[in-house]
Amino acid sequence: MRGAWTKPSCPLKRVGLVLGRMNESHDFAADLAYLNDQRAPMTDRLRAWCAINSGSGNLAGLTLMHGALREAFGELGEVVETLPATPHKIVTSEGELVEQPVGDMLRLVKRPQAPVRVLFSGHMDTVFAADHPFQNEKFLDNDTLNAPGAADMKGGLLVMLYALKTIEQSSLAERIGYEVLINADEEIGSHGSAAQLTAAASHAQFACVYEPALADGTLAGARKGSGNFAAVFDGKSAHAGREHHLGRNAIVAAAEFAAGISALTGGRDQLTVNVARIDGGGPNNVVPDLGIVRFNVRVEQPEDTDWFLGKVQTLISSIDEREGFAAKLTGGFTRPPKPMTPKLLAFFNALKTAGADLGLEIDWKPTGGCCDGNNIAAAGIPVIDTLGVRGANIHSADEYACLDSLVERAKLSALLLLKIAAGDLPNPGALDLTETF
Ligand SMILES: [Zn+2]
Known part of the structure; x- marks a missing residue:
C-alpha cells in the first residue's frame, strides 16, 4: 500500500462510548482483557521482525521472516503450511521475458466448517531491499517506532496474530473458522500469490487484511x-x-x-x-x-x-x-477496482459499531492505492483491508507505526469477530441484501 509523507504523530480519533453495555449477549470485555498487557511482547516482536530485512527480492531474508512467522502463528495451535508462489514474469531492460522467483507463502487453516468463516490476509515482504539505507529502527517517542515495515505491515501481522490469539481463548472460538494467508510478493503486485488468494477467498464469507490505517485511524474504503x-x-x-x-x-x-x-x-x-x-x-x-x-x-x-x-x-x-x-x-x-458495495458498507458499519464499543471512531475514505484487498474483493467477498496498526509515511525511510495501536487494533479485530460470532453484529458475507435493490 502506498502513502504520502506526513509529520510523525498519532492523533487518534476517539468517541465517548466504552465496552460493557448491560444488554450484551456475552462478556466481551473479559475476552479482550487478555490483550491489556500485551503491548510489551507485541512491541518486542515488532522490533525483532523489523530487524529482518524482507524486501520482496531478498529471498534469504524472506526465508528468515517466514521462519519467525511460522513460530509465532504456530501459537494458534494449528499446523502452519508453507506454499510455494509462482515466479513473476518480468521484461528485462534488454526486452527479454524472464522469470523472477518470489518468496513462499504461509498458510494456516483452523475450523474450516465453523459457521463464521474468515480469510485473514497479510504480506511479509517490504519495499526495502537488502541494500536500501533504511534498515534500522528509531523510537521517535515512546509511542512511535520508525522502522522498515513497522506499519506496512509487520505491525499489522502482529495485530492479526494477537486478535486471533484472543479469539482462541474465547468460548466463542468454536463458531469462528479461518484461513491465514501471508504472502511474500504483495509489494511487487502479488502475481505469484494471486491464485492462492482467490482460492482462499472462495472458502470465506468475508476477509480481514492488515495494511496500516492512517495515523488518525481512518481506513481505506473503495480502492482504484x-x-x-x-x-x-x-x-x-x-x-x-x-x-x-x-x-x-x-x-x-x-x-x-x-x-x-x-x-x-x-x-x-x-x-x-x-x-x-x-x-x-x-x-x-x-x-x-x-x-x-x-x-x-x-x-x-x-x-x-x-x-x-x-x-x-x-x-x-x-x-x-x-x-x-x-x-x-x-x-x-x-x-481490479474495489468499489464500495452494499455488503462492504455493511461490513464497515459493523466495524464502526465494534469500534464505538472500544471508544474508537471508525471512518473510511476512498483511495487510489491498492493492495491484496482488491483481489480478494474481486473474488466476491467483502473485505476491509486496513485493519493493521495506525501509521504513516510507508514506503519511505520515515515510515512509522503508532505502538499504542498494536493492542487497540487487535482489540478492534477480535471484538468485531467475537460480536459477529455471537450474533450481536451481522455477518457481512452472509447478508442477503437483494431486497435493498
Ligand atoms: Zn502493505
Missing part, C-alpha cells in the same frame, strides 16, 4: 484498480550517418506510444496513466532498435479496464503494422 505494463518496440538499427534511412527508430516509436497512452488520462472518470520509464537505445551514432515503455494505470470502475485495453491495443497495432517495426504489450491489470 491498478495495472502494470511493459510495451516492447523492436525497430532496426543502422548507422546514424551513412544509412539513417535504413533504420527504424524504436525509441521514437516508444516515445510516440508513451505520449499516446499518457493522453488517455482522464479519458474515463478518475483514470490515470503514469509513464514510468523508457528503456532502450544506445550510442548517438546508432539508430536504436529497441524501446521499452513501462507504465501504470489506475481505474475506478471495473468496465474501464476493457476501455483502456482497447485504446492501448489500437496504439500498439498502429506501430506494429509499420514496415520494419514490431510492437507487443505485456503485463495487465493485476489489481
Whole structure:
C-alpha cells in the first residue's frame, strides 16, 4: 500500500462510548482483557521482525521472516503450511521475458466448517531491499517506532496474530473458522500469490487484511484498480550517418506510444496513466532498435479496464503494422477496482459499531492505492483491508507505526469477530441484501 509523507504523530480519533453495555449477549470485555498487557511482547516482536530485512527480492531474508512467522502463528495451535508462489514474469531492460522467483507463502487453516468463516490476509515482504539505507529502527517517542515495515505491515501481522490469539481463548472460538494467508510478493503486485488468494477467498464469507490505517485511524474504503505494463518496440538499427534511412527508430516509436497512452488520462472518470520509464537505445551514432515503455494505470470502475485495453491495443497495432517495426504489450491489470458495495458498507458499519464499543471512531475514505484487498474483493467477498496498526509515511525511510495501536487494533479485530460470532453484529458475507435493490 502506498502513502504520502506526513509529520510523525498519532492523533487518534476517539468517541465517548466504552465496552460493557448491560444488554450484551456475552462478556466481551473479559475476552479482550487478555490483550491489556500485551503491548510489551507485541512491541518486542515488532522490533525483532523489523530487524529482518524482507524486501520482496531478498529471498534469504524472506526465508528468515517466514521462519519467525511460522513460530509465532504456530501459537494458534494449528499446523502452519508453507506454499510455494509462482515466479513473476518480468521484461528485462534488454526486452527479454524472464522469470523472477518470489518468496513462499504461509498458510494456516483452523475450523474450516465453523459457521463464521474468515480469510485473514497479510504480506511479509517490504519495499526495502537488502541494500536500501533504511534498515534500522528509531523510537521517535515512546509511542512511535520508525522502522522498515513497522506499519506496512509487520505491525499489522502482529495485530492479526494477537486478535486471533484472543479469539482462541474465547468460548466463542468454536463458531469462528479461518484461513491465514501471508504472502511474500504483495509489494511487487502479488502475481505469484494471486491464485492462492482467490482460492482462499472462495472458502470465506468475508476477509480481514492488515495494511496500516492512517495515523488518525481512518481506513481505506473503495480502492482504484491498478495495472502494470511493459510495451516492447523492436525497430532496426543502422548507422546514424551513412544509412539513417535504413533504420527504424524504436525509441521514437516508444516515445510516440508513451505520449499516446499518457493522453488517455482522464479519458474515463478518475483514470490515470503514469509513464514510468523508457528503456532502450544506445550510442548517438546508432539508430536504436529497441524501446521499452513501462507504465501504470489506475481505474475506478471495473468496465474501464476493457476501455483502456482497447485504446492501448489500437496504439500498439498502429506501430506494429509499420514496415520494419514490431510492437507487443505485456503485463495487465493485476489489481481490479474495489468499489464500495452494499455488503462492504455493511461490513464497515459493523466495524464502526465494534469500534464505538472500544471508544474508537471508525471512518473510511476512498483511495487510489491498492493492495491484496482488491483481489480478494474481486473474488466476491467483502473485505476491509486496513485493519493493521495506525501509521504513516510507508514506503519511505520515515515510515512509522503508532505502538499504542498494536493492542487497540487487535482489540478492534477480535471484538468485531467475537460480536459477529455471537450474533450481536451481522455477518457481512452472509447478508442477503437483494431486497435493498
Ligand atoms: Zn502493505
